[in-house]
Amino acid sequence: MTDGLKLGDRIFSSRLLLGTGKFSSADAMVRAVRASGAELVTVALRRFHPGRPVDDVLAPLAAIEGLTLVPNTSGARDAGEAVRAAQLGRELCGSPFVKLEIHPNPHHLLPDPIETFEAAKILVGEGFLVLPYMPADPVLARRLEDIGCAAVMPLGAAIGSGQGLTTMSMLKLIIRDASVPVIVDAGLRSPSEAALTMEIGGDAVLVNSAIAAAENPELMASAFAAAVRAGRDAWKAGLMPQSDVAVATSPLTGFLAGGDAG
Amino acid sequence: MVNGDVVRKSSFETVRLSDGDHVELIVIAAGG
Numbered sequence: 001m002t003d004g005l006k007l008g009d010r011i012f013s014s015r016l017l018l019g020t021g022k023f024s025s026a027d028a029m030v031r032a033v034r035a036s037g038a039e040l041v042t043v044a045l046r047r048f049h050p051g052r053p054v055d056d057v058l059a060p061l062a063a064i065e066g067l068t069l070v071p072n073t074s075g076a077r078d079a080g081e082a083v084r085a086a087q088l089g090r091e092l093c094g095s096p097f098v099k100l101e102i103h104p105n106p107h108h109l110l111p112d113p114i115e116t117f118e119a120a121k122i123l124v125g126e127g128f129l130v131l132p133y134m135p136a137d138p139v140l141a142r143r144l145e146d147i148g149c150a151a152v153m154p155l156g157a158a159i160g161s162g163q164g165l166t167t168m169s170m171l172k173l174i175i176r177d178a179s180v181p182v183i184v185d186a187g188l189r190s191p192s193e194a195a196l197t198m199e200i201g202g203d204a205v206l207v208n209s210a211i212a213a214a215e216n217p218e219l220m221a222s223a224f225a226a227a228v229r230a231g232r233d234a235w236k237a238g239l240m241p242q243s244d245v246a247v248a249t250s251p252l253t254g255f256l257a258g259g260d261a262g
Numbered sequence: 263m264v265n266g267d268v269v270r271k272s273s274f275e276t277v278r279l280s281d282g283d284h285v286e287l288i289v290i291a292a293g294g
Binding site: 020069071072084092159 | 292
């Protein structure tokens with residue numbers, strides 16, 4: 001694989017990660033996952049209550065070849081809860097990955113940087129491949145990288161908000177300095193934002209609501225996949241320099257006037 | 263989980279429960 005996404009000792013060909021929440025049905029979710037070409041999909045953990053229906057996402061996802069599940073720690077309010085959720089996720093999914101997310105405030109769902117850092121230290125020590133969902137903070141990104149996280153996952157905007165890349169300037173700093181993959185997670189609404197993320201050097205994007213809440217999730221998943229590939233190719237190709245003034249693409253010979261225009 | 267502790271899969275068959283133990287079952291669900 002010449003241009004794979006390397007996370008820990010694993011390499012993936014797709015740079016689009018998919019969340020499985022909010023889909024109208026398991027069938028819609030499976031069709032979107034297939035259309036996206038994603039190899040990493042996130043799942044959540046829930047307490048089982050007898051008599052209360054549970055959507056079975058495991059069986060439909062297990063039918064998709066080559067998929068790696070990434071249990072998240074959503075619902076955790078501090079490091080202790082997140083570590084316990086990660087341990088449960090590993091037992092249930094058999095996956096070394098954990099999407100570490102700790103958001104104590106259900107109103108804005110912004111990640112707690114201090115608890116995230118503390119939990120990441122413990123989980124890295126327990127052998128997890130930790131993918132921390134984090135504020136778009138270059139200092140925190142470096143600290144999480146230094147303690148051994150397999151990637152960093154700064155937010156583009158608040159979860160599910162569809163506000164796009166509101167943290168663009170910080171994302172650029174994180175990407176510039178990072179030596180682990182930068183996966184932009186949360187807030188994206190359109191494939192063009194995914195392409196832009198990749199054009200500035202992002203290594204991958206994680207998308208959920210933008211696909212699940214689209215009128216046609218399967219088609220939107222396909223659109224995001226194409227955008228991620230296009231953005232990645234554009235970054236590899238190297239964007240041309242910007243100029244404040246026009247730079248002619250044709251020779252300014254002034255041949256009609258009989259002389260050079262200069 | 264038993265009394266808040268994670269029971270590893272390898273211990274599912276051998277874990278011993280006592281009266282008063284608090285058992286919680288956790289399942290995979292859809293999530294982002």
